Amino acid sequence: MTYDVKAPYDVHVGFGQMFELLSSLHTFICRKAYKKTDLSSGWAEQVRGKLSPGLSELLDSMEINADWKVIYGLVCMLSEEGGSDEVIDRLESRTALELHEQALAYGIPLSEDMEKLRSLALRLLSGWYEEYFRYADANILIGLEQEAERRNKEKEVYSTAEWVDRITNGFQFEPSDGLTRILLVPHYHFQPLNIIYRFGSLLLCHYSAGIYFQQDDFLSPQAYRMIRSLGEKSRLKILKYLHQSDAPRTFIEIVRHLKLSKGITHDHIFKLRASGFIHAHFDSETLLGYSSRLSAVNEIHSSILSYMERK
Secondary structure (H helix, E strand, O other): OOOOOOOEEEEEEEEOOOHHHHHHHHHHHOOOHHHHHHOHHHHHHHHHHHOOHHHHHHHHHHHHHHOHHHHHHHHHOOOOOHHHHHHHHHHOOOHHHHHHHHHHHHOOOOOHHHHHHHHHHHHHHHHHHHOOOOHOHHHHHHHHHHHHHHHHOOOOOOOOHHHHHHHHHHEOOOOOOOOOOEEEHHHHHHHOOOOEEEEOOOOEEEOOOOOOOOOOOOOOOHHHHHHHHOOOHHHHHHHHHHHHHOEEOOHHHHHHHOOOOOHHHHHHHHHHHHHHHHOOOOOOOOOEEEHHHEHHHHEEEEEEEEHHHHO
């Protein structure tokens, strides 16, 4: 069945090698997320053991902050085509003034010292590419390219909102002033988390591609995550509260309903979001609130039956 619903923005699924290089680097820098990713802290420790002291020290000094967002935007701006090495060459060939002018036109927040940031970006990206990314499993990139192709083939089958929901496992992007384009990028390293940045009229959203390299025939990490997320009373209370609400609820409203601390409530909501049981409503980069996502109930039912019937 085809749905014809006009969205207030254009949505595309796209993938290029440099996007996954950024995602993998983001994963390594974001130390607070190690325990939340499917790769876990074991991946970071393994990678760290292979890095040169200089690069390891540089990465230890990095944070997911405003400068990192500018670097992210600059690389995306230069990633029209080509592999990671070609994008890095483009960054090296641009002067600080050229990058400043392009960033301004692209809607990237400007740095006070573009030359310093350009130098930092080159050290980070070239070092990470040479010491880690170029040796990563080629099947990761193949799988991500196939995921993007598969999702684009589905585009005409669903309304834009439904298509985005299926791809992102529950995201809903509300109309936002000046936002005209959303680029959805599948990623592997940061699963099941997301990376969302806005640059001018463009919103960039990395989503979990659902690519796993398992050695057994057990449930996928995502299916198993869905089962585990329901095995807790407070999370079931959140789902019931959202299901019986006539509008999305904010984080504070959920905290008041549960009568639990913000930290504990945040952890429960994260697990429900990661497993796809709730919608996350966004205005650009800003998370507005949550609502129930009943389609996930059918998904987990099918996954369990499929596993039970597997020979």
